[in-house]
Amino acid sequence: MNENKIYNLLSMAQRANKVVSGDFAVEKAVQGRKARLILVAGDAAEETKKKYQHLAEETTIKLYYLFDREELGHCIGKEYRAVAAVLDKGFADALVKLFEDR
Numbered sequence: 001m002n003e004n005k006i007y008n009l010l011s012m013a014q015r016a017n018k019v020v021s022g023d024f025a026v027e028k029a030v031q032g033r034k035a036r037l038i039l040v041a042g043d044a045a046e047e048t049k050k051k052y053q054h055l056a057e058e059t060t061i062k063l064y065y066l067f068d069r070e071e072l073g074h075c076i077g078k079e080y081r082a083v084a085a086v087l088d089k090g091f092a093d094a095l096v097k098l099f100e101d102r
Contacts (some may be wrong), residue, residue, distance in 0.1 A: 036092035
């Protein structure tokens with residue numbers, strides 16, 4: 001049930017232009033302190049997971065693993081995406097609540 005809510009909320013955030021995806025865009029958002037939440041696909045490469053785990057720890061941004069690359073990309077209207085970041089605090093807080101409730 002929460003998977004659908006997460007999917008829908010992430011889709012809404014994308015339509016509101018509050019999501020960036022792809023390695024370069026997410027890394028830039030994190031380093032620029034614009035990212036509020038990092039999402040990594042469960043089937044992303046181990047190197048990618050380690051990289052974003054380290055960035056999240058450095059910047060105290062929450063990081064969650066969800067879906068696979070195809071599903072993550074699909075819910076934000078893209079093809080395959082291994083990583084995405086939510087830029088809006090409201091969307092990020094709502095997603096964190098859904099992640100913690102599941």
